[in-house]
Amino acid sequence: MIRVHDTLTGKIVDLEPARPGRISMYVCGPTVYNQIHIGNARSMVWFDMIRRYLRYRGFEVMYVQNYTDVDDKIIERANLEGIAAEAVANKYEHAYELVMGALGAEQPDILVRATQHIEDMVAAIKGLIDRGMAYESGGNVWFSVEAFPGYGKLSNRSLDDMRAGERIEPSEHKRNPLDFALWKSAKEEEPSWPSPWGPGRPGWHIECSVMSTKYLGMGFDIHGGGSDLIFPHHENEIAQAEGLMGSEPFARNWLHAGMVQMEAEKMSKSLGNFVLTAEIVERFDPEAVRYWALMGSYRSQVTFSEATLNDATQAHSRWATFLTAARHALGDDAPTDLVTHRPVDAAEGEPLPQYVARAVEGLDDDFNSAAAFAAIHDLVREANRSIEGAQLNEPEAKKTLSGLLEQFLELTHLFGFTFPRTTEGTEILGALVEYLLELREDARKDKSFDRADAIRARLIEIGVAVEDTPAGPRWRIADNG
Ligand SMILES: [Zn+2]
Structure with missing residues (x-):
């Protein structure tokens, strides 16, 4: 059984899908008005991982994600760049897809855009007015938070708390300052759509209730x-959906990814606006960035710094090195x-292989990736020892290593790693090392032992360990980790 932390109840609960064997999930995507920040990218990489894991555990997953493609920020940006709001949205949608593709995130099953669902939203807003949950005022439509008794249940606060806590902007004809916009009347030259309340555009929150x-x-x-979406966005999504459609809960489980914090001043000085994901994947191996994103729990707040990315790069390359060495040895x-x-x-069937079992145990527990990564690192350590040992000529030892490599491939594939760059590079490297070892053998045959030793010393200096075994020399990339 998979267990998840549900924000609504604040508890770790069994993930019990409405229909056995199937999981339907909706994740709020970006407002496409600029390049995405590393914090957004980390969240989206994590939901990609959660979907992959659920699939791995045998669920049929339906994953829906939206693009908010009409919004004040998009309109602002359009004015700034002197292009249409639609062009801004297209541009940054494309940029988003490029960068998420680089980070190894798969496309959602269904990608929805707010502008393609305006009629559905208008119908929902009408329904909310009919049910006394919303009211029109001067071409705008507001959701009445007092009309929905459960308002505040996700973020766990009462209307009184909110009134005291939030800086409330003076209203344009709102009954309660906390009421939020379902429909905004259009100002001049803004994108707008017809509605019973005059031309305008939907508020941000209604799109997700309607499209999900x-x-x-x-x-x-x-x-x-x-987790920055808990209030007000997700709170409002619940109010709208349950306010309109009644008794059933809107979503059965609420999962929220932790925020990314920037390491203090150092960051901003030396790296400028380096926090844009597009710039990060240019400077670092995107797969190492994925490693960084997934190495800690999705719920935890993490710090972004060049040092943490370097650590991730090093750890990821240890895995890549192992993969090459193991393939070479086998x-x-x-x-x-x-x-x-x-x-x-299938839990009652055959027991899982050792390291897979450890990873699965961790991931079943609210996607504890740290436990799974630790299992993979232990696996690599054990396997590296067996490669270093000279006994690989024995079929039994080869079989053990092969079994470890099999588990390694299964787990790293599950996390969406393919080790693209390193593998290509190391194939060439492998051929070069083999060639140098041949030269060394030739030198030995000629009794030029000084030359032979010099070649070996040079290889060790570069970081290639060479061992002489009865079956001939064996090499591996020295593991400094
Ligand atoms: Zn949303």
Whole structure:
């Protein structure tokens, strides 16, 4: 059984889907008005990972994500760049897809845009007015927070707390200062759509209530997003959906990813606006950035710094190095099959291999990736020891290493790692090392032992360990980790 932390109840709960074997999830995507920040990227990488893990555990997952493509910020940006709001949205949607693709995130099953669902939103707003949950005032429509008794249940505060805590802007004809916009009347030259309340555009929150339930129905399994969305965005989504559609809970589980904090002044001085994900994936191996994003719990708040990215890069390259060395050591005996599913309901069958079992145990517990990463590191340590040992000529030892490599491939594939760059590079490296070892053998045959030793010394200096075994020299990239 997979257990998740549900923000609504504040508890770790069993993930029990509405329909057995299926998970429907909706995740709030970006407002496409600029390049995304590393904090947003980390959240989205994490929801990609959660989807991958649920699939690995045998669920059929339906993953819906939105683009907020009409918004004050987009309009502002359009004015600034002197182009249409639509062009701004297209531009940054494309930029988002490029950078998320680089980070190894798969496309959602359904990608929805606010501007393509205006009619649905107008219908929902009408419904809310009919039910006494909303009111029109001067071309705007407001949601009446007092009309929805559960308002505040997700962020766990009462209307009184909010009134005391929030800086409340003077209203344009609002009944309660906390009432929020469902429909905004259009100012001149702004994008607008016709409605019973005059031309305008939807407020931000209504799009997610409408689009999530349109594609997944009420009571879908997981609603996700960054923890900065809990209030007011997700609070308002609940009020709108439950205010309109009644008794059933809007979403069964609320998952929120922690925020990314920038390391203090140092960061801003030396790196400027380096916090844009597009710039980070240019400077670092994108797969190492993915490693960084996934190495700690999705819920924890993490600090972004060049040092943490360097650590992630180093740890990731240790895995890449191991992969090359293990493939090299096994040659044709390297495993070719990849296990891609470990269904929850197959639990009574065969026991899982050791390290896979450890990773699964961690990940079943609210996607504890730190436990899973620790298992992979231990696996690599054990396997490296067996490569270093000279006994790989024995079939039993080869079989053990092959089994470890199989688990390694299964787990790293699960996390979405493919080790693209390193593998290519190290194939060439491997060929060069082999060639140098041949030269060394030739030198030995000629009794030029000084030359032979010099070649070996040079290789060690570069970081290639060479061992002479009865079957000939064996090499590996020295593991400094
Ligand atoms: Zn949303």
